Every structure is written in structure tokens, then in C-alpha cells.
Amino acid sequence: MLSAALELFSEKGYHNVPMHEIAEKAEFAIGTLYKFFRNKEDLYRTLILENTDRFHEALTKALEETDDEVEKLRNYVRAKGEVFRANASVIRLYLAETQGAKFNVMVGFDADIRERYGKFLQSLALVFEAGIKKKRFKRIADPYHLSVSLVNLTNAFLFLWLEEPEHHPYPEDPDTVLNILFKGLLDQ
Amino acid sequence: MLSAALELFSEKGYHNVPMHEIAEKAEFAIGTLYKFFRNKEDLYRTLILENTDRFHEALTKALEETDDEVEKLRNYVRAKGEVFRANASVIRLYLAETQGAKFNVMVGFDADIRERYGKFLQSLALVFEAGIKKKRFKRIADPYHLSVSLVNLTNAFLFLWLEEPEHHPYPEDPDTVLNILFKGLLDQ
Amino acid sequence: MLSAALELFSEKGYHNVPMHEIAEKAEFAIGTLYKFFRNKEDLYRTLILENTDRFHEALTKALEETDDEVEKLRNYVRAKGEVFRANASVIRLYLAETQGAKFNVMVGFDADIRERYGKFLQSLALVFEAGIKKKRFKRIADPYHLSVSLVNLTNAFLFLWLEEPEHHPYPEDPDTVLNILFKGLLDQ
Amino acid sequence: MLSAALELFSEKGYHNVPMHEIAEKAEFAIGTLYKFFRNKEDLYRTLILENTDRFHEALTKALEETDDEVEKLRNYVRAKGEVFRANASVIRLYLAETQGAKFNVMVGFDADIRERYGKFLQSLALVFEAGIKKKRFKRIADPYHLSVSLVNLTNAFLFLWLEEPEHHPYPEDPDTVLNILFKGLLDQ
DNA sequence: GATGAATGAGTTTTCATTCAT
DNA sequence: GATGAATGAAAACTCATTCAT
Numbered sequence: 001m002l003s004a005a006l007e008l009f010s011e012k013g014y015h016n017v018p019m020h021e022i023a024e025k026a027e028f029a030i031g032t033l034y035k036f037f038r039n040k041e042d043l044y045r046t047l048i049l050e051n052t053d054r055f056h057e058a059l060t061k062a063l064e065e066t067d068d069e070v071e072k073l074r075n076y077v078r079a080k081g082e083v084f085r086a087n088a089s090v091i092r093l094y095l096a097e098t099q100g101a102k103f104n105v106m107v108g109f110d111a112d113i114r115e116r117y118g119k120f121l122q123s124l125a126l127v128f129e130a131g132i133k134k135k136r137f138k139r140i141a142d143p144y145h146l147s148v149s150l151v152n153l154t155n156a157f158l159f160l161w162l163e164e165p166e167h168h169p170y171p172e173d174p175d176t177v178l179n180i181l182f183k184g185l186l187d188q
Numbered sequence: 189m190l191s192a193a194l195e196l197f198s199e200k201g202y203h204n205v206p207m208h209e210i211a212e213k214a215e216f217a218i219g220t221l222y223k224f225f226r227n228k229e230d231l232y233r234t235l236i237l238e239n240t241d242r243f244h245e246a247l248t249k250a251l252e253e254t255d256d257e258v259e260k261l262r263n264y265v266r267a268k269g270e271v272f273r274a275n276a277s278v279i280r281l282y283l284a285e286t287q288g289a290k291f292n293v294m295v296g297f298d299a300d301i302r303e304r305y306g307k308f309l310q311s312l313a314l315v316f317e318a319g320i321k322k323k324r325f326k327r328i329a330d331p332y333h334l335s336v337s338l339v340n341l342t343n344a345f346l347f348l349w350l351e352e353p354e355h356h357p358y359p360e361d362p363d364t365v366l367n368i369l370f371k372g373l374l375d376q
Numbered sequence: 377m378l379s380a381a382l383e384l385f386s387e388k389g390y391h392n393v394p395m396h397e398i399a400e401k402a403e404f405a406i407g408t409l410y411k412f413f414r415n416k417e418d419l420y421r422t423l424i425l426e427n428t429d430r431f432h433e434a435l436t437k438a439l440e441e442t443d444d445e446v447e448k449l450r451n452y453v454r455a456k457g458e459v460f461r462a463n464a465s466v467i468r469l470y471l472a473e474t475q476g477a478k479f480n481v482m483v484g485f486d487a488d489i490r491e492r493y494g495k496f497l498q499s500l501a502l503v504f505e506a507g508i509k510k511k512r513f514k515r516i517a518d519p520y521h522l523s524v525s526l527v528n529l530t531n532a533f534l535f536l537w538l539e540e541p542e543h544h545p546y547p548e549d550p551d552t553v554l555n556i557l558f559k560g561l562l563d564q
Numbered sequence: 565m566l567s568a569a570l571e572l573f574s575e576k577g578y579h580n581v582p583m584h585e586i587a588e589k590a591e592f593a594i595g596t597l598y599k600f601f602r603n604k605e606d607l608y609r610t611l612i613l614e615n616t617d618r619f620h621e622a623l624t625k626a627l628e629e630t631d632d633e634v635e636k637l638r639n640y641v642r643a644k645g646e647v648f649r650a651n652a653s654v655i656r657l658y659l660a661e662t663q664g665a666k667f668n669v670m671v672g673f674d675a676d677i678r679e680r681y682g683k684f685l686q687s688l689a690l691v692f693e694a695g696i697k698k699k700r701f702k703r704i705a706d707p708y709h710l711s712v713s714l715v716n717l718t719n720a721f722l723f724l725w726l727e728e729p730e731h732h733p734y735p736e737d738p739d740t741v742l743n744i745l746f747k748g749l750l751d752q
Numbered sequence: 753g754a755t756g757a758a759t760g761a762g763t764t765t766t767c768a769t770t771c772a773t
Numbered sequence: 774g775a776t777g778a779a780t781g782a783a784a785a786c787t788c789a790t791t792c793a794t
Contacts, residue, residue, distance in 0.1 A: 014203075015203040018766080018767055018768080019767075019768060019769080020767075020768090020777095023777090028775090028776095029775060029776040029777055030768095030769085030776080030777065031769095031770085031771085031774095031775065031776050031777060032774085032775055032776070032777095034768090034769070034770080035774080035775075039768075039769075040767095040768065040769090137373050138371060138372065138373060140367045140368060140370075140371040140372075140373055141364065141367055141368050145345075145364075145368070146368065146373070148344045148345075148347075148348060149341055149344060149368050151344075152340045152341060152343065152344035153337055153340060153341070155340065156336050156337060156339075156340035157333075157336075160336060176329065176333075179328045179329055180328060180329050180333070180334065180337050180369065181368065181373045182328075182372055182373050183326060183328040183372045184326070184328075184370055184371045184372035185325050185326060185328055185334070185369045185370050206783080206784060206785080207784080207785065207786080208784085208785090216758080216759090217758060217759040217760055218759085218760070218785090218786085219758070219759055219760065219786090219787080219788080220757075220758055220759070222785090222786065222787075223757075223758080227785075227786075228784095228785070228786090391578075391579040394762075394763060394764080395763080395764065395765080396763085396764090404779080404780090405779060405780040405781055406764095406765085406780085406781070407765090407766080407767080407779070407780055407781065408778075408779055408780070410764095410765065410766075411778075411779075415764075415765075416763095416764070416765090514747065514748070516743045516744060516746075516747040516748075517740065517743055517744050521721075521740075521744070522744065524720050524721075524724065525717055525720060525744050527720075528716045528717060528719065528720035529713055529716060529717070531716065532712050532713060532715075532716035533709075533712075536712060552705065552709075555704045555705055556704060556705050556709070556710065556713050556745065557744065558704075558748055559702060559704040559748045560702065560704075560746055560747045560748035582787080582788055582789080583788075583789060583790080584756095584788075584789090587756090592754090592755095593754060593755040593756055594755080594756065594789095594790085595754065595755050595756060595790095595791085595792085596753090596754055596755070596756095598789090598790070598791080599753080599754075603789075603790075604788095604789065604790090
């Protein structure tokens with residue numbers, strides 16, 4: 001049921017999918033849909049939260065698999081690719097919700113999602129902070145900014161992949177992404 | 189009239205703003221709205237394209253004001269801050285359209301916008317390429333990826349600012365953003 | 377539901393009957409109307425086609441009940457009276473559609489109806505042709521013209537009846553109509 | 565101005581022609597239209613009445629040009645062809661108004677037109693009555709019915725012509741039409 | 753007198769939600 | 774518990790008509 005909704009929302013967007021269509025695709029009666037979810041918004045929220053949680057769990061785990069900060073970041077980039085490659089149609093919804101589509105679907109409805117997102121940003125910031133303390137990283141920017149930057153950097157690669165999957169595959173080697181942070185651009 | 193629509197769309201999202209509300213806010217009758225725009229979509233598209241063009245023009249100009257690639261990037265980051273600070277409510281729409289809200293508003297309607305966006309990405313990629321050739325930059329990644337990365341990095345800072353303006357001001361000094369690219373994170 | 381629409385359309389004309397009025401009269405919610413018919417035009421078309429088919433079937437049957445051409449015509453005139461007397465309010469719509477209201481309701485929408493009408497005209501023309509061959513009729517005019525003439529003649533009587541039912545009843549005796557064709561006006 | 569309206573109404577039908585379109589075609593401002601006609605209905609009514617009067621005048625004159633009843637009818641059929649051939653686009657409106665499109669445009673608005681039409685039917689009935697008295701005609705039917713019949717017969721030929729001008733030209737020789745009345749169909 | 757921008761009531765249509773079966 | 778027919782509020786859009794210039 002949720003997966004029918006997911007596919008449709010991802011394809012057409014929340015406002016362009018009537019409940020009746022979800023019911024049909026899920027092979028349920030529309031009344032049954034309303035037995036499970038209070039309303040359309042509730043269905044959407046459940047959909048997003050469930051997936052968001054799954055993602056953040058996987059990503060958080062990726063950060064915890066090793067003690068080495070550099071490896072943590074590599075694991076994150078790798079895991080993000082895996083998670084989303086396996087859930088292609090969720091990405092749109094996820095990105096829409098986390099990337100300022102704030103206004104797109106429901107006003108102020110995303111508080112929960114953004115909170116979870118915020119928490120993840122914090123965990124990632126801690127990795128940068130720890131890395132800086134351990135002198136593995138240089139303090140080239142505020143750890144929170146670094147966290148936001150890495151998340152957005154990977155999102156950018158996901159976008160490229162979403163739009164032109166063959167032209168812009170999500171990199172197998174996490175360093176393709178990470179080098180943008182790791183290596184200095186300037187050639188002094 | 190466009191500015192009334194802009195404010196409402198930016199605040200609530202396209203699908204949550206009825207035409208009559210725009211009319212009311214603009215202090216026009218609803219019929220008058222339809223004298224100026226064929227339909228709701230036309231109003232939205234006009235709104236977006238007009239601003240998008242203005243932005244890209246300003247940003248492109250920023251890239252052309254100097255021959256030094258590093259300065260070009262600084263100018264870009266600075267200009268982006270200025271342009272958007274002055275047009276706070278357009279940003280949401282702009283970001284929504286360029287950042288994969290692809291599915292949110294109108295399916296396939298954003299072809300024009302994405303084309304313009306794509307062109308800008310190309311110009312910026314050329315700056316990186318030129319910088320690499322001149323040995324000002326190291327080839328830490330594909331120039332197009334660098335371009336996408338910088339655009340997303342600045343977007344990330346814009347997001348932070350949008351959500352918590354006092355907590356996360358868009359940096360005055362462009363290097364706050366650029367150092368993430370310029371300086372290598374790794375402390376080898 | 378169709379009968380509510382029929383009555384209203386017949387009374388006020390297609391363009392002067394809002395959907396909500398049909399819904400009201402049919403004691404349904406307006407949404408229910410749209411469950412049954414895709415849109416207003418579809419409702420109208422269904423209404424017309426259903427009745428048109430019923431009529432033409434009855435009239436065609438009238439032509440087939442006997443082998444005698446004169447009796448065929450009598451049967452036709454009689455049947456037309458019966459059919460329409462029983463469906464008073466449909467006549468207006470039927471006549472409007474077949475009698476050059478071509479432009480009144482929907483441009484080019486009546487193709488189906490006119491085709492059916494055309495077919496009936498052909499069958500009737502065949503009766504005249506057969507009658508002429510068998511020497512029951514004189515060839516006073518082209519059979520197709522005779523067919524069109526008889527149809528219009530009976531329509532004329534229906535009009536008279538529609539407008540002033542007591543003053544101009546549709547004739548019980550079909551020869552009242554047919555004599556206009558049958559007997560020569562000229563007294564030579 | 566009237567002729568612009570005429571053309572548009574005839575082509576698309578009353579309800580499908582916005583005032584604004586008439587104004588445009590007539591190269592007047594819409595306000596000017598309303599200086600001349602109280603409202604859309606008034607414009608239409610004026611259009612119809614003016615033409616109806618012109619027609620009836622011409623047709624009545626045709627009946628008066630000779631004392632011979634047979635010739636009167638021939639003149640009528642001939643004149644009707646001439647009048648309408650010269651005013652092709654009026655026919656639709658005229659026929660729609662006289663032929664029970666009663667309900668198509670305005671409810672009960674056609675009183676004037678139908679009165680004029682009724683008057684003409686009476687004059688024509690008088691011709692038949694006189695012919696019968698003078699033994700030029702046989703009393704094959706009530707004179708009023710004969711009048712209605714002839715009018716409808718000619719209308720039928722006009723319809724044919726309207727729909728397929730080359731296939732069904734309006735007959736040059738009035739007897740092509742009149743023989744349907746004049747000669748008896750039955751071959752006894 | 754002419755204009756045409758502005759109006760807003762009135763239409764068609766959609767779709768989230770309910771509730772009797 | 775499941776169903777899906779029925780609902781009607783709300784949206785987009787049109788167009789006859791007015792009136793300030």
C-alpha cells in the first residue's frame with residue numbers, strides 16, 4: 001500500500017496523485033486506505049518518515065562502522081549511494097523534503113522529518129569535529145558547515161544521477177566525491 | 189501582481205495558493221489576473237523565468253568581471269548572496285525548481301528553467317577548466333562536478349540562512365564557503 | 377438522472393442549464409453526476425444518442441412491418457406520432473439536433489447523430505424507390521428528396537403540436553399528413 | 565457591426581461567441597457595442613428581427629407579384645432561394661429561430677420573431693385558400709397545413725444545400741420543389 | 753462620444769473524505 | 774472488517790457588463 005503510494009508520489013508529486021489512484025494501484029478499496037491512514041497527509045507523512053528513518057539509520061550505521069574519520073566519511077558516501085540506488089523512487093521525495101521543498105507539499109508538516117535530518121547533520125558534524133581534534137582534518141570550516149556541505153555534495157551527485165542515470169552514475173569510489181573536500185583546489 | 193503571487197507561492201507552495209487569494213493580495217479582481225496570464229501555470233512560469241533570468245544574468249556577470257579564476261569564484265559566491273538576500277522569497281521557488289523539485293509543481297514544465305540552469309552550470313564549469321589549465325587549480329575532480337559542487341555548496345548556505353537567518357547568516361566573506369573547496373580537508 | 381437532464385435541457389436549452397441544477401433535480405450530488413458522465417457534453421451526448429437510437433429503431437421497424445410501400449409510409453407517420461407523443465420533451469432536443477441546430481450546441485459534436493439520421497433518410501428513400509419501381513408511386517421527385525420531404529413534413533406537424541398541443545394535435549390518421557404527398561394539389 | 569455578429573453567431577452559435585470577439589471583428593471597442601445594444605440578447609434580437617423582416621418582406625412581395633396562385637407559389641420558392649443564397653449565414657440563425665430551436669438560444673425571447681413568422685404562414689395559407697376557391701387547387705389538406713408544409717419543404721431543401729452546397733444545390737426550377745405538392749405521388 | 757481595463761458572479765470540474773451496506 | 778457509491782467544498786477559469794478616463 002505504502003509502496004504504491006510511494007511510486008505514484010515520486011512519479012507525479014503529492015498534489016497530482018488522487019487517493020483513488022493510490023487505492024487502485026494498491027488493489028485496496030479507498031475506504032480501506034482510510035482505515036490505515038487518517039488522511040492523505042498522514043499517508044504521505046508515514047511514507048516519508050518510515051523511509052527517512054530507514055535511511056538515517058543506515059547512514060548513521062555507516063558512520064559507526066569504523067573509528068577512522070576518513071573511513072567514516074567514505075562509508076557514508078558509499079552507503080548513501082547504496083541506500084538510494086536501492087530505493088530510487090524514494091529519493092525524490094526525500095530530497096524534496098530535506099532540500100527546502102519545505103513549501104512544496106505541506107506547510108510546516110515536515111517538522112518531524114527536519115528534526116531527524118537535523119540530528120543526522122549533528123552526528124556528521126561530530127565526525128568532522130573529532131577528525132579535527134585528532135588532527136586528521138584541518139579546520140577549513142566550521143564542522144557543522146562541513147557536515148552540511150558533505151550532505152549537499154552527495155545530494156548533488158544523487159541529483160545528477162536521477163536526471164541522467166547513464167550520463168552521471170553515482171560514483172563507485174567515494175573519493176570521487178570526497179576529494180572535492182579532501183584535496184585543496186588551490187595549487188599554491 | 190507578480191510580487192503578490194511570488195510571496196504567496198514562496199510561503200505556501202504552488203498548489204496551496206488559489207488564484208483568488210493571489211487576486212485578493214494583489215488587490216485585483218480574479219478576472220484581471222486572467223487578463224495578464226493565460227492560466228495559473230502561466231503566471232507561475234512567468235514568475236520563475238523572469239527571476240531566474242535576472243539571477244543568472246547577475247551571476248554570469250559576476251563570473252565575467254575579472255580574468256582571475258579565483259576571483260571569479262569569489263565574485264560568484266558574493267553575488268549569489270547579494271542577489272538572493274535582496275530577493276529572499278524568490279529563493280525558495282528558485283531552489284525548488286533547480287533542485288529537483290522537478291516533480292513537485294508541474295511535470296515537464298520546467299524544461300526552460302532547467303535549460304537555463306544547465307547553461308549556467310556549463311559556464312561555471314568553464315571557469316574551473318580554465319583555472320586548471322592555467323595551473324591555478326588542481327584537477328581534484330571533473331570540472332562539471334566542481335561546478336555542480338560549488339553551486340550546491342552555496343545553495344546549502346542559502347538554505348541554512350533561509351531557515352534560521354540569525355543563526356546562519358550567509359557569509360560576508362566568500363572564502364568561508366570557498367575554503368571548503370580551496371583548502372584540502374586532509375591534514376597529511 | 378438522464379431524465380432530469382432531459383427535462384431541463386428540453387425546457388431551457390443546453391447552455392442554460394448548469395450542472396448543479398441537473399444534480400439538484402436528479403436529487404444527486406454534483407460529484408455523482410460526474411461519476412456517471414465524464415463531463416457535461418458527455419451527459420448531453422449520451423442523452424441524445426440513447427433517444428435517437430430508440431427513435432430510429434422504432435421508425436425503422438415501422439417501415440419493415442409490411443411489404444406495401446403505402447402502408448410503410450402510413451406506419452412511419454403513425455409511429456412517429458406515437459414515439460414522440462410518449463417522449464414529448466425529447467423531441468425538442470431531437471429536432472434541434474437533426475434540424476440544423478448544428479451550430480447551436482456543440483460544433484462538430486453531432487457527427488454521430490447526423491450519421492444515424494442520414495442512415496434513416498436513406499432507408500426511407502429506398503421505400504420510395506421501391507414504390508416507384510413497383511409503380512405504386514409516380515416519380516414526382518428524386519427519392520432522396522421525397523424522403524427528406526416526408527421527414528420534414530412530419531416534423532412540421534410535430535412542431536405545430538409542440539407549440540399548441542390542443543390547437544394542432546398530431547393527426548391520428550396518417551393520411552392527413554400523407555395526402556399532401558399522395559394527392560396532387562393541382563386540379564387539372 | 566451587426567454583420568460581424570451575424571457571421572460569428574452563424575458560424576459558432578450564440579453561446580459560443582463572446583461579446584469581446586464581436587467587438588474585435590467589428591473593429592469597435594466593447595463599450596461602443598453597449599452604446600448600440602443594451603446587452604448581448606438585444607444585439608442578437610436586433611440581428612434576427614432585422615433580417616427576418618427583410619426576408620418576410622421579400623417573400624411576401626413574391627406572393628403579391630401575380631394573381632395566379634400557382635405562380636405565387638413558384639415565386640415564393642424562387643424568391644426564398646434567392647434571398648437566402650444572398651444571405652447564406654443568416655439562414656442558420658433564421659432556421660434555428662423558426663424551426664423550434666425555440667429553446668436553443670433564449671427562452672421565450674423569440675415571441676416577436678414567431679409572431680412575424682406566424683403572420684407569414686397566414687398569408688401563404690390565404691394563397692392556398694384562394695387557389696382552392698378558384699378551383700386551381702384541390703383541397704388535399706387544410707390550407708394552414710399546406711402553408712406550413714410548403715414552408716418546411718423549402719426549408720428542407722435549404723438545409724440540404726447548407727450542409728452540402730455542391731451535392732444539393734437549391735433547385736433553380738421551383739417546380740422541383742413544388743411537384744412534391746403539385747403532383748400526386750400515388751399512381752392509381 | 754468612444755474606449756477598454758477591470759470586475760466578479762457564475763460555470764464546469766475535481767477529489768479528499770464519509771458512511772451505509 | 775472491507776467496500777466503494779455518494780458527497781459537496783473548493784478550485785480554475787470565462788465572459789457579460791460597467792464606468793472612469
